[in-house]
Each structure stands twice: as structure tokens, then as C-alpha cells.
Amino acid sequence: MVEDAGYSEIGTPKPSDSGLSLEGRRSFLGALLTVGGLFVGALLSVPLIRFALFPLLRQTTELKKSAVGELKEFSSLTEPMMRTIQIEQVDGWRKTVSEKAVYVTQDKHGQLCVLTSICPHLGCTVPWNKEKKQFACPCHGATFAADGTRISGPSLRGMDTLETSVQDGQVLVEFQYFRQLVADKEAIG
């Protein structure tokens, strides 16, 4: 009976004994195929969705931690030491490597800390003045102590410290930019 279900003469399908059972069988199969099709379609779209949602599942842009130097190099600091770090910024399938100057120094508790050389006033690069034993910004004259705290000038806060960690004897730093012209340190980007 199943083999005969769809047979008919050309153009005029044969009416079955009861139209209901033929229609019923066809629509049951139709529902089965629809459900099956939807299921297989959903299954096949799993890799597509995972592929498209990759940026949600993983970090596609990231800032790698930069090595500042060996921890023992900084064991007997007498004044801030300038270091050029390489910043590797990964953006999808490309990466940008740039260089930035940072200062390795000691905070007021004598702990090792790393300062960004970017002035929190208007973003100039702040050099260390050996004679005066302070940081002095060449642009607008802001001055800071060896631990980065503000001494004088137009800056509203002290120099910004960077997130530091030590791994296998290496000092690593997470480079960041901070909002200028505000009293509180606020990371951007």
C-alpha cells in the first residue's frame, strides 16, 4: 500500500479508498520530515554559529604582558631606572609591536613598582632629572617624586603605576593608557 500511495495516472492522481488516510499519511510524513529537517539543520548550524561567535568565545584583541627585565636587576635601585618595553597588541590575525618607555622605581613602602612615562597632565613623556632627583615634564613643568607622587605643576595627580607581576624571575608589566587632566587614575582603551 505504501508503494502505491503516490501513484496515479498522468496529471490526475488516483484517489485512494479514503482520501483522509492518504492525506493523513502524507501529512504525517511531511511533519516527520519537517521535524527531521529542522533537527539536521540545527545540527549543521552548530559549527557555523561557533565559527561566527568566536569573538564572544575567545579574546580576539589582547594586550600581551611585556617583560621589563630580571627581578634581580632592580634589587638595589637608588633612583628610577628607565626601561624600554615592547608592547605586543594582538588584533585578530595581526599584531602590532610598539615600544614604550617606563620607569622601574620603588613606591613609598619600598616595594618595586613600574611607572608609565606618560605625563598625566597632557601626555608628554616625562624624563628623570638626576640633579634635582625628581621627574620633570618638559612641556608644562609638572614635577613628581621618585615614587611618582605629584610635587608641583599643572598635573592633577601623580604619575601612573602599571599593573606588575613577577614570573620566573622576570618582571612583567601590563601597559595601559590613562585619562589625562583628571585627579583620579582611570584606564582607557
Add this chain to the structure above:
Amino acid sequence: MHPTPKREGEIPRPQSGLWGWLNRRTGLDDLLRSTLDEPIPGGARFAYIFGSGLLFIFISQVITGIFLTLYYVPSADHAHTTVAYITKAVTAGSFLRSLHAYGASAMVVVLFLHLSQTYFYGAYKGRRELLWLSGCALFGLVLAMAFTGYLLPWDQRAYFATAVGTNAVSEIPWIGESIKRLMRGGTEMGTLTISRFFVAHVFFIPACIFALVASHIFLFRKAGAAGPVNEDPFHSKQRVELFYPRQVLMDLSLTALLIVGVGLLCFFVPMQLGPPANPADTQYVPRPEWYYLPIFQWLKYWHGSAAILGVLIIPTFLVLAILALPFLDRGVERRPWKRPAAMGAYAFVMFSLVGLGLRSQYLDRHDSGVAQQLAKQRTEEDDYARKPFEPELSSASLAAANVTLADPLAAKGKTIFEAQSCNACHGEGGVGTAAAPALVGTKTKFSPDQLAEVFKHPTAKMYTSGMPPIDLSPDDLKALIAYVESLK
């Protein structure tokens, strides 16, 4: 499209609910019925499943292809990196790319089966010339898709196979060299070749395929299914079975087989990406994808003055013969055993193709030099595939790095530039910031003397916007100027 046959004693379809609402506005129900009620003389058969199998693979290729372009960049600089990113970094990327790559092979296989079935069944007879021609054009377009898509990953294999492929075109007398240049976008393979192949692969050929698939299906429904080999090709006489349900189920069985088969292949043997194309590699032995091996082997036999015969005359003759088939073979006889000439020609072409392909494989295996090199290439591919993904260094980083290497004076100038905090306002590498203009390209505007003057005595306008006078020793000033002039 056929009008829905009016059924005797048919119970009218309920036209209520969402489906009824939609149907009154779109006629979807009628469309679905006329699609599913396609009459098949002689009843459903497994021999007829290949056409819808092809349609399924084509749709799958379109979808996977669109998703791949989410990450792919068509340029000689980035193509390989982005495909490596897809394969090694993106979730499900390797699987999706494998689906697309193996899908191409599956397409060629099923297309070949579809063509063979049509040929064996004499289904091109009975006012089906246009149907046959559109099918032939689709075959050509699918091969063109395979050829253009093969280059896009821009790995060694892709680069050299396409170099050989486009070189073969230049063997065509008179116009061959021009066609090659047109395909490559120049005399050599390069970034313009990728652009051209990409546009052909993603826009141009698919558009043609869409149009031709539509006309192929339209012409098929106009002519009607040809039915079994003992059926009259003009006026079918055997009782018909509708496409739905049995033929649909048979067609779906091929689709299921393709999903499972290709899916397992992609999961367990993902398509590899080799090392990036290196045009300077003179050792590389290029080999095309398996379905192009017969042509590859064929072209080896034709050189010099005979080339015109093997490269142009014989292939043209063959293609014309295939295209003209329904015009030449006009008898109503469809049974293969009553068509010895047609079957003989098919067997001859098939044996030639398989023979050429096997010969190519045999030669590769028995030439120790080639076999060794091919083995080495496979090892290099495996090695590359195992390496983790390495992001591409952006050109900005390269420019910054280059300056330190180029000129010692400029290198010294760079340290002064940074020590003097020039970079604070003019940006790293003098690219400029909101605070101060870019210094890139200064060399074309100012002489070194003019620069020295402006450094020592900035103009009033510069001074008020924050540029301090620079107080340096003459040597340091010279270095700084050398650095600023080096910025490009």
C-alpha cells in the same frame, strides 16, 4: 510550474492559522505542492537522486563560503595568515574550511554521477537540448569554482598548482598569453591574481551558477522527468508517481549520506594548510587537485608545434561534441544496450581520463626524485599544520623597527626623539597626535637647514601651540634631523 492537479474527492486544505494567512498572501502552499507533486514517469528511483544532491552541496558551499569570508582577506599579504587563523585559531574553523574544501570534491563526484546517469538514461533526448546545455555550462562553472577557490589559501600547493594551471592556458596559440595575463592580473602571479580569483569565486561565478541552476530546474520541470530507459522521451506513457514522498525520501538518503560522509571526513581528516606560498622556491613540484590530474597529465604530452593539437583542437572538439550531443543524437532510443556508439564514446573518454590520472600517479611514484620531493612537501605541510598560529606583524611595527636598522645617525636621532619627548606630542614614529602634526614626509617639505632653524626657533604659531625651542648639541641636532627626515 505545473498547476496543482485537482484531486477527485480531495479534502480542501484548511486555510486557517498562520499557514493559511501566509498562503493567501504568498501562494506558498501552491508552490510547495507544485514542487512536491512533480510527476515521475515509471516511479521513483535511486538513479534520480543526484540532481538534488548537487543542489544540497551547492547550498552548503554557499553557506560555508559566506562564513569563511568573515575572517578571510583576499590579498597576497594576508590571505595565508587569515586562512591559518581560520584553521588554527577560530572555533570550528578547521571543520568549516574542510567542509568547504571537501565539499568541492564531493560536488565534482556527484556532478559526474549526475551527468553519467543522464547520459546512460538518454535523458537528454526529447526536446531537452537547452536542459543539457545549461547542465554542461554548470559543469564548466563548477570546475571554474574549484580552480579559482583552490588558489585562495595562498599556500605552496595552491600557488604552484595555479601557476601551472594558468601557464597551461598560455599554450593556446595567439591569444593564450593574453588570457594568462588577464587571469593573473599581470605577467606573474601576485596579489592581483588573488583579487581576480576571489571576485570570480565569490561574486561572478556564483551569480552565473544561481542563474543557471534556476534555468536548469525550470527547463527540467518544463520538459518533465524523462523516466526509465524504455520510456518515450517526448510523450511519457508510463504511469507517474509524484516526487513526494518516495523520491523525496530517496533524494534525502543521498543528502544524509553526504552529510555523514563529508562530516566524518572533515572531523577525522581535516583539510590541511601548507606553508605560505614562496614564489622563490624552485624545488617545489606542483600537483593539482585529483579531478584535474587527467588534464595535467594530458598537457605533458603536447609541446612545440604539436601543442595546438593537444591544447586547443582536441579539447575544443571534445567540448563541442559534448555540447552538441542532444542535437546529434536525435533518435528516441534510450536503452543503453541499443546505443553502442554513445556507450563506446563514454567508455573511451572515461578510460582515457582514469588512465591519464593513474598514469600521472604512477609516474610520480616511480620517479624517485619527484617522489622524494613530494614526500618532503607533505612533511613540510604536516610540520606547518602542527605549529600554533602566529599573528602577522602589522606594517606599523615593521616601519618602526626598520628605522633603527637603516641608518646609525637616524637611529641615534630616534633615541633623542624619545628622550626629548618629541614622541609625546608628535606620536611614536612621528605619526602625529591630536596635540601636534605628523612629521612623516617632512623631507619633501623642508631642507635640513630649514628644519634646524625651525627646531631652534619655532614660529610664533608653533610656539603657542606647545612646540618648545630645542636646545641640542650640533651633533645631536643633526641626528634628530636625520631621524625626522627618515620618517616616511
